[in-house]
Structure formats: structure tokens, C-alpha cells
Amino acid sequence: MSSTTSTTSTISTSSTISTSSTDATATSDAATDPALVTTVADEHVSVAGVPTGLSIGGVWRAASTGATFAVRDPSTGAVLAEVADASPEDGTAALDAAVAAQASWAATAPRERSDVLRRAFDLVREHIEDLAALMSLEMGKPLAEARGEVVYGGEFLRWFSEEAVRIGGDYRTNPEGTGRGIVLKRPVGPVYAITPWNFPLAMATRKVGPALAAGCTVVLKPADLTPLTTLFLAELFRRAGLPDGVLNVVPSSDAKGLSEPIIADRRLRKLTFTGSTPVGSALLKQAADNVLKTSMELGGNAPLLVFDDADLDTAVDAAMLAKFRNVGEACTAANRFFVQDGIADAFVAALTAKVDALRVGRGTEDGTTLGPLIDDRAVDKAAGLVDDALTRGARLVTGGHRIDRPGTFYEATVVDDVQPGSDILTTEIFGPVASITRFGTEDEGIRLANDTEYGLVAYAFTSDFRRGQRLAERLETGMLGLNTGVVSNAAFPFGGVKASGLGREGSHEGIEEYLESVYVLTPDPFAA
Secondary structure, X not given: OEEOOOOEEXXXXXXXXXXXXXXXXXXXXXXXXXXXXXXXXXXXXXXXXXXXXXXXXXXXXXXXXXXXXXXXXXXXXXXXEEEEOOOHHHHHHHHHHHHHHHHHHHHOOHHHHXXXXXXXXXXXXXXXXXXXXXHHHHHOOOHHHHHHHHHHHHHHHHHXXXXXXXXXXXXXXXXXXXXXXXXXXXXXXXXXXXXOOOOOOHHHHHHHHHHHHHOOOEEEXXXXXXXXXXXXXXXXXXXXXXXXXXXXXXXXXXXXXXXXXXXXXXXXXXXXXXXXXXXXXHHHHHHHOOOOEEEEEOOOOEEEEEOOOOOHHHHHHHHHHHHHHHHHOOOOOEEEEEEEHHHHXXXXXXXXXXXXXXXXXXXXXXXXOEOOOOOHHHHHHHHHHHHHHHXXXXXXXXXXXXXXXXXOOEOOEEEEOOOOOOHHHOOOOOOOEEEEEEEOOHHHHHHHHHOOOEEOEEEEEOOOHHHHHHHHHHOOOOEEEEOOOOOOOOOOOEOOEEOOEEOOEXXXXXXXXXXXXXXXXXXXXXXX
16 A cells, blocks of 8 residues: 655636625626635645635625634645534524525425526536535545545436426325325425535535425535535535525534524424434434424445355455445445455455555545545544454454554555454444455355344345345345445435435435425315
């Protein structure tokens, strides 16, 4: 595994971003707007022109307390920007704005809502380099992966711009023949969306896209580790012509203090969250008081099964994506590798060779394929899980140490022969560590894969189609990647079973999470 240590690297973009809120219908860059310029060097980082305030009711403003918090580059620890730190009063003001805009936005023609989302998609695509650079700076992922997230995240805007005009209903005769039933779909109402730090653009568009398409207004709280990308997105929505108050963004260093009064407010009708299962469970308890409609995309402990008849090259290439994409910091990351005995030695050797070829460095540096973890806690967690596994009898194949350089880097790691009872088998790693356990029979592999409270996604590699069918029916998971290492797509339902959450994001199912049904019975029009 190699490491990049470039002394200076500069990313300058020519496109512009406005922090003004006076023109809610603007759809193109103004020549007088300040340019977004991200300059990167080991000794200096600056971000200029990116909104750093709260977006409430179409206005960029400071926090009511005047407080700010620092957003840092995990590659160096340097401060990128100071961002307005929303107070509980700011959260209430954001909900006020969302409530005030709800009736008008719900009454807006579906085609108009669709057009706004499509313009936002076009602006995201236009600003792909800006967003990728910003995301790489605040989250650490390599630029190539950041660009991939911009493409992926943008697709939710395009998909739900198309779904906005396809919201259906129903009309049919009742079984008794005495009347006609009409089922209408209408927006559930104001939404509170809480997004994580690991995919700061895509997790926002995956929630905001269907909410706006359905006719809901939104209060969005981005993670305090990576708020800049979401604030940039909010400005793009303004420029796409989104009316004031429809999308409000309130970053805060006090997630609990901000969220509790919003969730307790009876005007809120929907809560959507992506993050850990313990936090999601706590939010569900709060949401129960007002019987909120909820969707929860929670933790994962994804198994990756490799059977003896798998194509080795396909399995290894896909495993690299499933494990090391996004530095392993993804709920869909392969957490537990189960490899059948007959192919295990070859798989471990081939995987290790690719792991050792990863190039560690700052996400913005040319050639980097593995960036930093998000903070020191993430490094300590990965190191602790590896140490526990080794103590219990696992074998360290490669990696296994913190990298001695500025920032929060951990070596890409492979541990083999992980034993039952190891913490790494029950804990979401969220880091670049491949944990390998060997198995004998198909039944044993399935038993090991299902031995978890989680069920978000699973991966399996086999050339036997009938086995693939059996796995699809027997694995306790909401999603299955069969001979592939990436499953996420805006056109298909994303979500899990068991402790991995409730509801689905993406697909036509995604917009249903923001709609409610109204049933109307009318008399038989032919009755005498």
C-alpha cells in the first residue's frame, strides 16, 4: 500500500455560487457572484464563496445566537470554514418557514414541481467539479469517488422530477356494488430530514427529491462534519427556482438540542433519518408521541459470500468496491466476508494484492484511491476491532495500523480466519478493514450471513444461478448484490429489514414515503 504526500495541490473552479436570496427564480450563474474557489495545500486550506449560514425561508442568515462551528479537513485537521450553528430557536424558525410554504407548494402543479427538480439536477451536473472538490475536502473521499457521488446523488433529482408527474390514485367499485371508491394521494406535510456525513450530497437528494416531488416542504439538518456540500446544494435549489421556505437547511453541532423541539412540534408530519440504529431507535420513540410518518435507513452489517464456483476476478474486483469504496465508510460496505474453503486461499491472496496497491493520500491529490477516515474516533474504532480480532485468533494478512502522517488515516487491512465472538463480526466497522471467515457448505454460509440483527444489504458470488435464487429467498436482507459489489440506484428501492430500518428510498416506492392516502366513497351513480 503506497502513500501520497504531495506538498501542494490546487483545485480552482470557474463556476460561481451566489449567497444572495433576493432572486428566487434565478436559474443561471450571475457574472457578479463570488466564485467558488477551493485551494488545497498541506499548510493551507481555504473555501471561499460557499454558503456557510442557515437557509431559512429563502434567506441566508447567521444563527440566532451568533454561534458557529468549525468544519475540518480530515486529511490535515485544518479548518475549512466556520458554519452557522443553528439553535433550537433556529430550528423552530425553519419549521415555521416550512409550514408557511406547505399549502402553496402542495398546490403547485406536479409539472412545475418536476421542472424545479429537473433544473436542480441540471445545476448539480453543471457544478460536478465544485461539489466533488468540496466533498473531498470536508469528507476525505478521493475526487474520483466524489464525482461518482455527484452523479449518483443527482440521479435522485432527475428520477423524482419524473415521478412527480406520475403520482397516482385509484377508482373502483366496492365489492357490494353499492358505491364507487376513490383513493387520492396527497403530500403528508412538512418533513424533518436528518442526513449523515458519509454521503453528504446523495443522502440529501435521496430525501429532498421525493419530498419535493410529492409536494412536501422540508427542514434539512446535515451532519456537522460535512455541512458544506448540503449548503451548496441548498443554494443550487434556490437558483433552480424553488420557492422560499420549501427547503430550509439548519446545520448544528447540537443535533439532539435542535431536533427534539422540531420532532415534538405537532405541525411536523414526517421524519426521515439516515444513520445508526441506536440513534434511529431513539428518534422513533420521539416520533411516536405525535405518530409521525417515518422512514429510517439505519445500520448495516453486510455479509459478502464467495462460493467455490465464483469467478475469482469478478469476486475480488467487486469485493474491493463493496469494502473499500468511500474508505469503507458506508452502511452498504461489506462488513463480514464469508469465503468457501475451496476458493479461500486464492481469494485472500488476490484481494490482498489489490489492497496493497491502494494509494493512500488526501482525497484531492492525484492518484489517491484511499483517503482518510472522518475523525480520530473512526480510526480508534477500526484499530480496536482489528486488535480484538487478532487477540481472539485471527491472522493479520496486511495493514492493521494507523498511518503516521497528519490527518486521520488507517491502513487498508485484511484479517483472515476471524473467529466467532469477535467484535468485528457484530459491529459496523465503517473503515477500510476486510474481515474474512471461512465456511464449508451453502447452509453454513447462509447461517453465518444471517447471524446479525441487521439486514440492509448482502453480496454473493457464485456461477450457479439456482444457488443465486436460493440466496435471494434465504438471506435476511433488503437488498442483494449478486455477482456485483454496488447495488445503489435511484430507480430501485433502497432499504433494509430487521434493525436496518423502515421504508424505502428511491424507485416509485420512495415517493410513497411522503404521501398519504385519502379514501372517498361515493354512491352508485346508476342506483335508482
